[in-house]
Amino acid sequence: MKKVLSFLLVLAFLVAGSAMAQGNSHDVSVKIPNLLRLRIVDGSTAAATAPAVSFDYNSTTALIDAYIAEVNGDTSAGLAPTTVTDFGNAIVFSNRTSWQVTVSATALSFTDDVVAGLTAAGVALSDISIVPGAVSGLTAGTGVTLTAGWNLSTTTPIATGGKTTGWSSLGFDGSDYLLTVDGDENPGTYDSTVTYSIVGL
Amino acid sequence: MRCAFLLFSFFTFALGQSTKHSVSISMPTVLQLRINGVETNSQTLTLNADKQGMLITPDVTRLEVFANTNWQLTVAVNSKTKLQAFSDLQLVNLSPLPSVLLSGSKTKGWKEYEVSYQAATATIVEEQVTVSYILTQP
Numbered sequence: 551m552k553k554v555l556s557f558l559l560v561l562a563f564l565v566a567g568s569a570m571a572q573g574n575s576h577d578v579s580v581k582i583p584n585l586l587r588l589r590i591v592d593g594s595t596a597a598a599t600a601p602a603v604s605f606d607y608n609s610t611t612a613l614i615d616a617y618i619a620e621v622n623g624d625t626s627a628g629l630a631p632t633t634v635t636d637f638g639n640a641i642v643f644s645n646r647t648s649w650q651v652t653v654s655a656t657a658l659s660f661t662d663d664v665v666a667g668l669t670a671a672g673v674a675l676s677d678i679s680i681v682p683g684a685v686s687g688l689t690a691g692t693g694v695t696l697t698a699g700w701n702l703s704t705t706t707p708i709a710t711g712g713k714t715t716g717w718s719s720l721g722f723d724g725s726d727y728l729l730t731v732d733g734d735e736n737p738g739t740y741d742s743t744v745t746y747s748i749v750g751l
Numbered sequence: 752m753r754c755a756f757l758l759f760s761f762f763t764f765a766l767g768q769s770t771k772h773s774v775s776i777s778m779p780t781v782l783q784l785r786i787n788g789v790e791t792n793s794q795t796l797t798l799n800a801d802k803q804g805m806l807i808t809p810d811v812t813r814l815e816v817f818a819n820t821n822w823q824l825t826v827a828v829n830s831k832t833k834l835q836a837f838s839d840l841q842l843v844n845l846s847p848l849p850s851v852l853l854s855g856s857k858t859k860g861w862k863e864y865e866v867s868y869q870a871a872t873a874t875i876v877e878e879q880v881t882v883s884y885i886l887t888q889p
Contacts, residue, residue, distance in 0.1 A: 590770045601772035608779040617779060618817055622860040637772055649767070655774070664780050666820060666888065672857075673776055702774070729776060733819055733859030737780040744774050749767035 587643040588651065588748040590636070595717045598636035603724045603744075606632045608664075608737075621733035628728035630685065637724030639686075640746065641717045642694060642709075648751040650707035651720065653700060653744065661739040672735035675702040675742065679730065682722035691718030702744060782822055784886040785815040785861065792885060796868060798832060798878045805870035807834075812868075815861045816853070816886060823889045825849035826866075830880040833871035838864055844871070849885060 590601040607617040613632060620629055642651070655678075660670035679701040683689055690696040693714035700708045709720050786794050799806040816822065826836055828845040836845055836852060843850040845868075853864055868882075 586767045588768045588770050590772055597770065598772075601770075602775070603772060604775045604777075606775070606777040608777040614779045614781065618781060618783065621819075622817070640770070658776075663777075666780065668820070672819075673778070678774060678776075724772070727774070731778075734857055735778045735819060737778045737820060740776040740778070742774050743771055745769050745771045747767060747769040 582645065585643055585645045586649055586748055586750050588640070588746060589642075590640050590746070592636045592638040595641060598638075600635065601637040601724065602633070602635040603631045603637060603727050604633040604635070605629055605727075605729045608739075617731065620731055628679070628730050631724060631727050631729075634724035634727075639688060639723050640720040641691075642711065642714055642720055642748060643717050644693065644711065644714045644748075644750075646750045647712045649711055649748055650751060651709040651746055651748045652706075653702065653704055653708050653746050655702040655742045655744045658740040658742050660736075661741070663739050664737045666737060668736045668738055670736060670738070670740065672732075673740045677730045678702045679728050680708075680722055680726050681728060682720075682726055684728075685725040686723040688719055688721045688723060688726075690721035692716070694718050694720055696721045702742070708746075778819070780888075781817055781819045782886050782888065783817040784824070784884060785817075786884065787813050788815075793881050793883045796834075796880050796882055798834075798870065798880060800877070805872075807868045807870065810868055812866045812882075814853075814864045814866055814884070816855070816858055816864065817861050818855065818858050818886070821854075821856050821889055822886055823851050823854040825885045825887070826852045827883050827885075828880050829883070830878060832878060832880065834880070835869050835871055836866050836882070837869070838866050845882065849883075852884075854889065 589597045592598045607613045619625055655675050658673060662668050681699045682696050694709055694711040696709045784792060794812055797808045827847055827849045828834060834845040836843055838853055841852055843852050
């Protein structure tokens with residue numbers, strides 16, 4: 551009887567072992583980076599090296615005449631940039647659900663390059679405005695909500711958004727900049743550095 | 752370690768990124784003059800004497816100045832005939848030497864002035880004279 555029970559016990563182990571087979575396991579871990587990127591680009595998604603917008607209305611007679619016509623109210627459309635360098639788009643990459651972009655600019659520095667003993671006057675950061683897509687034809691991409699326009703003294707967000715599922719256009723470039731003049735500008739050169747910043751919310 | 756990662760993530764998330772570009776504005780010096788709607792700096796006057804006195808044709812000139820800086824307008828004539836030019840602001844005796852007739856600062860567009868002429872004496876019979884205007888910074 552004892553032998554029979556031992557045999558049955560061994561048999562049960564063998565059957566159970568055969569039925570359960572064998573297993574192995576491992577952990578899996580996925581880390582998604584926290585992405586919030588903003589770039590000025592020109593023709594690719596690589597950050598432009600020296601993007602610049604220039605309103606040089608002192609270089610030719612035709613441009614001086616354009617300035618005069620604008621001041622005199624013949625066009626009242628604002629003056630377009632005379633040169634845009636390395637600024638074909640502004641793009642954002644976010645996997646956050648909420649972010650905003652703001653603009654800031656350094657105070658305008660003045661150079662008396664006409665040597666008339668003048669100081670800065672008549673040109674303010676608020677005279678430089680951006681009308682997204684007006685000239686470039688760009689539109690806001692996936693996950694981007696853009697305001698209708700802003701100037702360089704605007705303190706409220708110029709764009710908000712969420713996940714962009716890749717690089718997405720903010721919908722403007724350097725050609726969408728516009729300079730408003732009314733004739734009270736002192737002759738000379740005015741310079742500023744404009745910064746666009748993105749922060750998560 | 753996990754706390755450090757979370758802290759890093761938070762600051763990355765909170766600070767975000769920025770991108771910069773330069774902007775430059777170059778404003779010209781504008782000093783432009785129009786005489787009767789034409790960009791020129793001189794005008795011919797015809798002087799005739801009759802029984803009533805001296806006739807000057809035209810006897811009024813419409814000047815327009817566009818300046819984005821301080822300016823002055825001088826006037827001179829290529830004749831020794833005693834003529835006077837006067838605006839709302841000034842009366843000058845015309846001579847071959849320039850005299851300041853008008854001055855101002857930024858005009859914010861074309862600003863119009865009217866200049867009239869009169870003869871100080873009526874001693875000539877007929878003459879054509881050229882009145883020259885020069886717009887400069889003082």
